[in-house]
Amino acid sequence: MSPFNEDSRVKIPALLHLVRLGYTWLPLKKARWDTRNNIFPDLFEEAVLRINPGTVREDVPALLNELQLTLAGEDLGRGLHQRITARSGVRLIDFDNLANNSWHVVTELPFIHGEDEFRPDITLLVNGLPLVFVEVKKPMNAGGVLAERARMDRRHANPKFRHFFNMVQLMAFSNNMNYDNGQFEPVQGAFYAASTYGEAHFNYFREERADELATVLGPADEAVENAVLVDTNLVAIKGTPEFERNKAADSPTHRLLTSMFSRERFAFLLQYAFAWLTTEAGIEKHVMRYPQLFATLAIAERLAAGVRKGIVWHTQGSGKTALAWYNVRYLGDWFQRRLQVARFYFIVDRLDLLKQACEEFRIRGLHVNVIESRDAFTRDMKKAVAVDNNAGAPEITVVNIQRFDDDPNIATANDYALSVQRVYFLDEVHRSYNPKGSFLANLEQSDRNAIKIGLTGTPLIGDQLKSRTLFGDYIHKYYYNASIADGYTLRLIREEIATRYRMQLQQALAEVEIQQGGIERKALYAHPRFVGAMLDYILDDFTRSRVAFGDDSIGGMVICDSAEQARELHGQFQHRRTSPTPVVRESANDEVYERRRVADKVPAYNKPLTSALILHDENSTQYRSDEIKAYKRGEIDLLFVYNMLLTGFDAPRLKKLYFGRVIKDHNLLQALTRVNRRYRNFRYGYVVDFAGIQKEFDQVNREYYDELTRELGDEAEHYSQLFMDSEEIRSAIDTIREALFDYALDEA
Structure with missing residues (x-):
């Protein structure tokens, strides 16, 4: 049987790499820790007395009891973090002189509460405090890093482990593979996350200041390597070519460890990289991207x-x-x-x-x-x-x-x-x-x-x-391509108007022009006849999208050609919503257009849609604020806007953006990215183009690309398109067809 597995390929090399970063290898058989919180009291006491010359040994038990009480809170570790970063009172970590602290690495430290237990692959101790753990998998493991994350998320949700996740500030996960950029749920790579009570959010890390880290890695210590191999019963891999390759400093796992846990960088993260957000849904812990x-x-x-x-x-x-x-x-x-x-x-x-x-x-x-x-x-x-x-x-x-x-x-x-x-x-x-x-x-x-x-x-x-x-x-x-590659924002798919609706819109415009002649463009696009055809398409497309996505929580926004068009769209929407057989009467020829109820557009959704009109001169400031909050909560389905909310508006559930006009220059990118936020399992944001924005987007994108080229030189080649183009979509479909060739597609 091969001696090479997850431990020998990834974990042991990672332990040795951390030793080279300045952590002392600590065999658990030679250590003592408090099973209530996994603090190593001997290391803690030694460090506290060294950092705080006025403190005496008799003060330490009370300090440990204080920490134990702090860990009992439902605060995602905020209280513990405030204590370890405090500069007054008895200091637990010396951030002014990092060499004045003790840095240790252990493996398989058991986190135990009653009958429940888990053992992270690697735990990092600062002054005896277990502040980080690292979970590793071998490359090409079944399920990738997602399998490990799912396992950890179950532990996060276990109330019995809550005090442990109040202690641990940061987590890292790796299957020692390079990133597969742009994957919505990445299965390979090395990631980091803040400790949590729920699902961990994986963050990419791409080092930008490698020159500063060039000297942080010390020489390999063969005596330490021998000790680690003996302690983990893996002496057999010593000197083998595969083990020597796995120890390389530039492996994906080791790059992440260097970037995050070299002493200067780790001290920075501990002090400044965490945010606790008090939201309506409860407390959230974020970590710096x-x-x-x-x-x-x-x-x-x-x-x-x-x-x-x-x-x-x-x-x-x-x-x-x-x-x-x-x-x-x-x-x-x-x-x-x-x-x-x-x-x-x-x-x-x-x-x-x-x-x-x-x-x-x-x-x-x-x-x-x-x-x-x-x-x-x-x-x-x-x-x-x-x-x-x-x-x-x-x-x-x-x-x-x-x-x-x-x-x-x-x-x-x-x-x-x-x-x-x-x-x-x-x-x-x-x-x-x-x-x-x-x-x-x-x-x-x-x-x-x-x-x-x-x-x-x-x-x-x-x-x-x-x-x-x-x-x-x-x-x-x-720039946005890096954000998309890192999974912080989504790519966009631009959707053309269906042919039959495009014809209806063109016919409506032609009829209005014939009837009223010489009508101004703004009035033309705000005319009830044209607006009725436009609203037909929006309602049909939006409700069908909810069915296609299997998610009736998504919201839409219509960027109108004018404030007058926005008012007309909202007015017709409200009329349809409140009337079983709504009608739109046009003063020109008193023609009546019978329209179905909004709720009947797609029978799967029995609840009528709702909308809000957001214009700077419509209703009060408080009213608009309340409507926007209601939209973010999912209580309003569609927003009709003209100039407001095109920048600075952040609502992740907004996944359908309807462009009723061309927007110029930087404002176009601002508007487009209202729909690029991550939300549930959505991989894309969707832009429906009534106005023909592609040409304007291509011009703006080229200008920003040129600016990046001037700034970044060859790096600019990594910045391409916000939109997923038709060739990419066709290629993705062909790949799916090829993968499913042997399966019948006519039945679910």
Whole structure:
């Protein structure tokens, strides 16, 4: 029987690689741990006394009991994390001197509660605290990494293990294979996830700063290798060619271990990479995505070099608001080490973006100040403290510049607060920041020493205004193809209008033009006859899509040609919904069009559809806000919009986008990516094109591709199309047919 299996091919080489990264191999037969929480008390005590010279041995039992009580909470480890990252009181980890901590690696440490037990392949200990575990599989294993994730998810959901997942902060999974990019549920590769009580979300990791890690790997230690092989009863593989190959530092598993668990990187992750979100559904724990990690490091690097402004170009859906939140914590400490007090501002230009940003920051635990006037901004500029709230919580000030008048005397920083460093995160720096207006000049004048970080998924790159000209060079870039490859966003499928409906639409236009002659284009497309034919198609397509996808929770959005068309569409929709035999009467010839009930479009769905009209001058702000929230909750099926919600609107259930008009330049990509969020098991977002957007998209995409080429050189070849084109679809269908050739397809 071959001695090569999962342990010898992946686990043992990984253990040896971690030893080279600075972890000490610890055989469990020589160790002692507390089975209640898997803390190694001897290692813990030794580290605590070393890190805290004023602490005595008699204090340690009480400290361990305190940790045990902390682990009993239903907080996904937030309390434990606050304790291990605290800089005051008895410190559990020395983040200022990483060599002052103890770093150990063990294998098959049992996590036991009563009759239930699991043994992760590898557990990493920092000062005796089991903060990470790694599960590995051999390449080409049945089910790939998904099989291991399913097994772990069952453990996550077991209440008996809850305290263990409060202790463990981070998990990694690998079957030692390279990523198969773009797979919705990746079965191969090396991934990381935050600890959870439910399903773990796998995150890719693609190293961008390999040069910084070139020296973290120490030499191999043959004595340690012999000890590990003896302890794991695998001496037989010593010196074999396969074992030597498996120890290579550049294997997929080892690359992930180096990127995440080399000491400097791991210390960064422990301190700054986690977010606990308090949502209506309960608490969620998130971990930094790798582009957020590298953007944060790049920002600090630019600041250290004296650069005061720049742009983070991250595609829509990649978490730019979350990036700002991570940076409030990281840069707050970064400036504190430089004896400066950092005050953070998030600048938006629309009320809906202000509300969205405030909500995103609040659920992550930030105290949020809201500024919507020049006077309030002026008062805020006089503050010289990092936080100004009774709880002492980290804070950010969200500023809505839309409410400011054009006044050259907007605000001026307190000249005497020399230790204050203001950091402005400017959201969506592809619009509204006109250099000919007063705001940019005012912002510069408010504090000439302030740092300005622009955030955008679609920077302005035209011949007129350019984001780089206004806000500086790119600090970090993460374009949509990378986001799709990493599974954070979806590709789109553009759907043509069915031929018979296209003919009906053309006939409706022709008849209206004949009847009314010389009618303006806007009025033509808002005419009840044309709108009726358009609505026919939307309702038929949307309800059929729900059946095809087997999911009646998805939502749709109709981007209308004008506010008048949006009102007419919504009006006809409401009329059909409330009338058993709805009619649309046209004043031109009083022609009556009988239409079926919405609910009858597809008999499988007996519940009538619902809709909302979202226009800036329709209904009150509160009404629109309530309707948008209801849509996100799944209580409204279709949104009829014109200009609102085309940017900054994040509703993962939105999976059908109907384009009633061509949208130009960067606004097109903004609008398209409303439908690219991950949702349940959807692999694509769907765009129905009434307006012929393909040509405009091709032009915009080429411009961004050219910009990337200038920035990235040869790397730009990795950035292709947001849409899945017809050739790819045909190829995928042919592959499916080939795979199913031997199976009858006429019966389910």
